[in-house]
Amino acid sequence: MEDNTGPTSPDDDGADDALAEAEKIIDDAAPSSDDFDADEEGADDALTQAEVKAAEHLADLQRLQAEYVNYRKRVDRDRAAISDMATAKVLESLLPVLDDIAAARQHGDLAEGPFASIADKLEEALGRFGWSSYGAQGDVFDPEVHEALMSQPSADVTEATVQHVAQPGHRLGDRVVRAARVIVAQPEDD
Numbered sequence: 001m002e003d004n005t006g007p008t009s010p011d012d013d014g015a016d017d018a019l020a021e022a023e024k025i026i027d028d029a030a031p032s033s034d035d036f037d038a039d040e041e042g043a044d045d046a047l048t049q050a051e052v053k054a055a056e057h058l059a060d061l062q063r064l065q066a067e068y069v070n071y072r073k074r075v076d077r078d079r080a081a082i083s084d085m086a087t088a089k090v091l092e093s094l095l096p097v098l099d100d101i102a103a104a105r106q107h108g109d110l111a112e113g114p115f116a117s118i119a120d121k122l123e124e125a126l127g128r129f130g131w132s133s134y135g136a137q138g139d140v141f142d143p144e145v146h147e148a149l150m151s152q153p154s155a156d157v158t159e160a161t162v163q164h165v166a167q168p169g170h171r172l173g174d175r176v177v178r179a180a181r182v183i184v185a186q187p188e189d190d
Helices: 014-029 033-106 114-128
Strands: 130-136 146-154 161-165 169-172 173-179 180-187
Touching: 033 114, 033 130, 033 169, 033 173, 114 130, 146 161
Parallel strands: 146 180
Antiparallel strands: 130 169, 161 180, 169 173
């Protein structure tokens, strides 16, 4: 038996069709200038979207950072206020002791001795926290820091003046914890 399947000739129509079809596939797969333009536009759109998102994220970050800074300032301010309130509460509880010390000094009972030293140490310790005592005979009367218990006319003064201090006033920094309780000498009316 003879084999009739021999080599095919180049003139065979099936090979030409296959070759034409392969060339068509290659041509379809090759990018055209329209494809390059479309890819460039897509890349520009993607870049623009990325820049918009980056700007949004940056704005969010800046807002969060500003909120954090404000939070820190508020916490620091609240801490200072709480510390001042606690110191004021302690000072208010010590006011009777400080009044007794002032009265003892006024009567000469704390001129010397161990109790004078204790009183000085207590006042020095309170001074480190911002405490100070005020109110002295001869001061100009100020209703913001003095509490007038009584007022008397006097020919010796030209303006309202503290004549006698019944209880000294106490400050904590600029804040008046208790006003000085005083007797006021008023100028006489002509």
